[in-house]
Amino acid sequence: MFVDKAKIYMKAGNGGNGFVSFRREKYVPNGGPDGGDGGKGGDIILRTDTGMNTLVDYKYKKHFRAENGEGGSKRNCHGKNANDLVMIVPVGTVVKEAESGKVIVDMNEEHNEYVILKGGKGGLGNQHFATSSRQAPRYAERGQEGKEIWVVLELKTIADVGLVGFPNAGKSTLLSVVTNANPKIGNYQFTTLTPNLGMVTLKSGKSFLMADIPGLIEDAHKGAGLGFEFLRHIERTKVLIHVVDAAGTEGRNPLVDIEKINNELASYSEKLAQKPQVIAANKIDVILEGDDIVERIKEEYEPNTRVFPISAVAHKGLDELFNAVATMLENSEFETIEFEQEYFIEDEEENYSKFTVTKIADDYYLVEGRGVEKMIGYTNIETEQGLDFVQKFVKEHGIIDELKRQGMKEGDTVKIYDMEFEYME
Ligand SMILES: Nc1nc2c(ncn2[C@@H]2O[C@H](COP(=O)(O)OP(=O)(O)OP(=O)(O)O)[C@@H](O)[C@H]2O)c(=O)[nH]1
Ligand SMILES: [Mg+2]
Known part of the structure; x- marks a missing residue:
């Protein structure tokens, strides 16, 4: 599992x-x-x-x-x-x-x-x-x-390359033909339910880790489909391969598909949208003769985003695609994406300044807290100096204010650990 x-x-x-x-x-x-x-x-x-x-x-x-x-x-x-x-x-x-x-x-x-x-x-x-x-x-x-x-x-899986695209675009097929990974492949949407990882090894001996996630659909970021949840797995990949069904085997327009996926990436995070991308125009084995779809995709996206016509099933165009990806990985400087600390578990100091005041009877209050306890432990209240110190402490730490807020009046008793004090204005 x-x-x-x-x-x-x-x-x-x-x-x-x-x-x-x-x-x-x-x-x-x-x-x-x-x-x-x-x-x-x-x-x-x-x-x-x-x-x-x-x-x-x-x-x-x-x-x-x-x-x-x-x-x-x-x-x-x-x-x-x-x-x-x-x-x-x-x-x-x-x-x-x-x-x-x-x-x-x-x-x-x-x-x-x-x-x-x-x-x-x-x-x-x-x-x-x-x-x-x-x-x-x-x-x-x-x-x-x-x-x-x-x-x-x-x-968050740490892969170098992430595959994105609509369901059925052929992402898992592509992963399976170039790696030893064995993802589920099927001609129905959402065949992939969990991310898959595989090591791509090129003829040159270079290798990198590639991740396949469930397909995204339009409005994925609003909760439609499955894939959006999984985008975190490719958040720190270095390069995205955007797989599109260029043959439009499901009757959709590949150009519109690409745009929709890019919109979904952008609504997940700006970082993901900015990530270097190549387009894998897949299923060219079933593109109808005379259809210039690959040319139209190139026209729209090159030279910024390179477009590679491939057939995952027929193993066509794969070397060109993966060699280009390997070169991108080699030639670019990538910052390692680290999630920075945003939450700090309360430190000591804070803990020490916390106290609670409990009204136990009409004229009797209890003060507790680690800082208070420590102060009492160290102070010799049998001396005038010690007593002064306690008074100063409770005033400066807002303890008197809190006692008053809860209704303390002159003559009431305040208990602080094993000490009892009578309050005088
Ligand atoms: N003709 C043809 N069919 C392909 C090609 N690549 C994949 N397919 C088929 O497309 C269907 C979907 O392939 P998958 O690899 O499962 O697609 P996916 O993108 O992983 O889909 P999800 O996991 O649902 O997101 C399968 O029936 C594949 O056999 C290709 O190059 N040519
Ligand atoms: Mg899949």
Whole structure:
């Protein structure tokens, strides 16, 4: 089965919690804090493997979670870091955020390993929170939550040459006669349902990879037919061979066909429309005598786009066509088409500045958030300086504004982790 799209969920491991404990030794009545740190949660890593060429592995199993880090323990014992979860994808997989469709990473040849989700950091044990005036901190940091995300994996085959054209134009036939690929060929529309790939090897020994996709029809970009979905497979090919049924065996006008396909390409993307193209005027074995259709196509499109009369079935004109394509591949400078990152998984900083305020009773509010928690952990609020610092922090981070918005008045209590404050204007 050829699966070229999959929607999956992934979550990095949570960090282990820091630990609260105190040394107990003979002859030492009140030992210092010795709670160890939590271990780091596992990352989710994407890795390409050239031996893999479909996304079938992601069709049935859809949830992927990396392990959580172990909690810290007494006697400064550090919790174990979790193993990373490595997910293997085919080369050419583009990973997009599921909801927005924005690109996170393009797993092309150069980008063969990518940490998509970082595991949560382990929380610090209480040993880190001792200060000269606060020697027995009963506080330890919680492990950071591993990030999670739904993504769509899309396999965009990396072929040098792509075949486009109406259904029944002879694309699959052409692929089958010059490569060892064995695509389905039939005299009915949409014989090809999934993309096919084949290696073309010329007499000169040169070779390139060619992709055949289902036929396009007019209004394909509005959802008609099948082919439009598959255009992404030829988005990064270097040259397009536009196959047209020059004999008009289905009663259509080849000149109109070419124009319609070009319009469909342009409505998919400007890049596709601008791609170097040659026209393969196919089925010349059945063109009626005296029909000058090939000349008329040439008149319309040459010299910008070269036109090659061929017969895929009768193996006519194929050397000329493919030699010209090979020369185009050789002589032109092609930028490697890479999909640039458009979606950035929320970074640390942002995470730290987030907080939530919950109204628990009429005069009682709860403030939570990683940045807030850390601030409280580090601050010795038993000193005036420490208290000042907390006040400044909650003001500057918009926490007071939010509390007021939820109705806090003078005299109400605000709980921030293990601290309670009375609000005064
Ligand atoms: N006479 C003649 N028939 C051809 C030639 N090339 C292909 N055909 C026929 O045209 C029909 C369609 O060929 P396919 O190769 O399946 O066409 P396709 O473009 O891949 O079609 P879709 O997969 O539906 O998009 C088949 O019956 C082929 O035998 C040719 O050069 N001459
Ligand atoms: Mg086909």
